[in-house]
Amino acid sequence: MKKIFATGLSIVLSLPLWAQGGTNSPYSQFGLGILARQSAGFNRGMNGLAYGFHENDKVNFQNPASYSAIDSLTFIFDAGVSLQITNFEEKGHRKNARNSSIEYAVAAFRAFKHLGVSFGFLPYSNVGYNFQNTENINAFPNPSSQSATFSNTFSGSGGLHQVYLGIGWEPIRNLSIGANASYLWGELNRDVVNSYSDKNISTLSKSYITSVASYKVDLGLQYTQKINRKNQVTLGLIYSLGNKLNANPECHVISRNSQTLISDTTSYVIHKALELPQTFGGGVTWNYSNQLKLGFDYQIQKWAKIAMPQFTVVNGVADYKLVGGQFNDRQLFTLGGEFTKGDRHRSFLGRMHYRAGISYATPYLKIEGQDGPREISASVGVGIPIMNNYNNRGLLNISCEWFNRQANNFIKENVFRINIGLTFNERWFAKFKVE
Known part of the structure; x- marks a missing residue:
């Protein structure tokens, strides 16, 4: 048990x-x-399938109603990391x-009869890029001089993260709510630098800084219908409140x-x-x-009406304001088992x-008035039992995922x-009989 606590503590301390x-x-x-793909180790092998999973030995934080199924004798701790390689391609280059990165660290236990509790850390979004383009221009303000070059350098870092506390309750047999x-927090940093080889022209840079400290609320429902002795179907529904973050982008x-x-x-600021x-x-x-599980999930995020800060120059007048039309509603379809x-x-x-899944996400970004990339992904994974002399309830979850983001031009x-x-499933609350 001490080893489990030490592992969990080291993960939490290394999160920042x-x-x-x-x-x-x-x-x-x-x-x-x-x-971020907010899913646990067992979900990732199925490409994030989650809404209808009502498991007593896993933390399914994508639908909080599932917490009501947690085994009354156990405390579950689950944490995951990822390693990825991305190949970028543009115009033959x-x-x-x-x-x-650490993907998540969560835990769950049953507090009372038919009521489970979960808490943990999850990423919400990530910012990280650094690229540059260079072009030739006629030097300004002296057009008669030799050709000069200008470079645009784009860089960014940061992201949003969340810690959550959740409950799942089964008020009526086979019906659970949660x-x-x-708490959502983080900082988004983005920089654009315009520099010139001609030292007579000033360097112009724009630095965008946004700090977020706000909240997020997610609701869930699950209903299980038993068809016969071996077959049952679970319907899952989720809803996330859309709320203002009350950040002050600069x-x-x-x-x-x-x-x-x-x-x-x-300096400009939007309150x-x-x-x-x-x-x-x-x-x-x-x-x-409990041998074969197949499912389908659908999700829609209502991004289309959300406005984002944008720096504009109209008729020589600079302004920093909220501008709409930068998003589409994002739809996600997932099939797995x-x-x-x-x-x-x-x-x-x-x-x-043994797990597998596929999904398709419609474009939610609009870039220069054009739809951004759509996303196709697929995954396979395994859950490997951790065998010991204590309870044989732990799992090592390993999965491989492939994502393709692509848009015209x-x-x-x-x-x-x-x-x-790693899922540690410890029998903390079992009563042992000594003879």
Whole structure:
């Protein structure tokens, strides 16, 4: 038990060091960044399938109603990390980037009869990119001089993270309801620098800084209908409140004389800006004898009406304000499943879990008036039993995921990710009989 606590403590202490390393994508310069795939180790093997999973030995934080199924004798701790390689392609040019990050750290236990509790850490979004383009121009203000070059450098870092506390309750047999209340925080940093080879032209840079400290509320419902002795179907529904983040995005425009090194700064701020979208989701999972589980999930995030800060110059007048039309509503379709022989007490292979899933997400970004990238992904995974002389209830979850982000005339991304998660399922509340 001490080893488990030590492992959990080391993960929690290292979260600030790892949480912002989740992406190198240029698409993270838009909106709140690249949205994190908020799923646990067992979900990731099924590409995030979750809404209809009502498990007594796993933490399914994507639908808080599932907490009511937690075994009354156990305390569950689950944590996961990921390693990924991204291949970027644009106009025949290719480049690879590597990332690693802690994905989640969660726990759950049963507090009372038919009532489970869960808490943990999750990423919400990631910002991380650094790229540059250089072009030739006629030097200004002296058009008669030789050709000069200008460079645009784009960089960003940060992201949003959340800690949550949730409960799941079964007030009526087979019907469960639940809620997660989260604290959402983080900082989004983005910089654009325009520099020139001609030292007579000043360097112009724009620095965007946004600090977030707000809340997030997610609701869930699950209903299980038993068809016969071996077959049952679970319907899951989720809803996330759309709420304002009340952040104060800042924009600092800095003009720096390349010869005298004197800088002139103009600052702008928008008060009580940014918001989260309303999210609706539903799913159904078919369970055959706790051996074969197949399911389908659908989710829609209502981004289209949300405005984001934008720096504009119209007729020579600069302004920093909220501008709409930068998003589409995002729809996500997921199909997946899991198979195990269900021989939980006899053999190693009999307790193995085999998982697979696919999904498709519609574009939610609008870039220069055009739809941004759509996303196709697929995953396979296994749950490997941790065999010991104590309870044989732990699992090592390993999965491989492939993502493809692509849009016409924009950068294409292929992401290959390995997820590793450990589920410790300890019998804390069992009564032992001594003879």
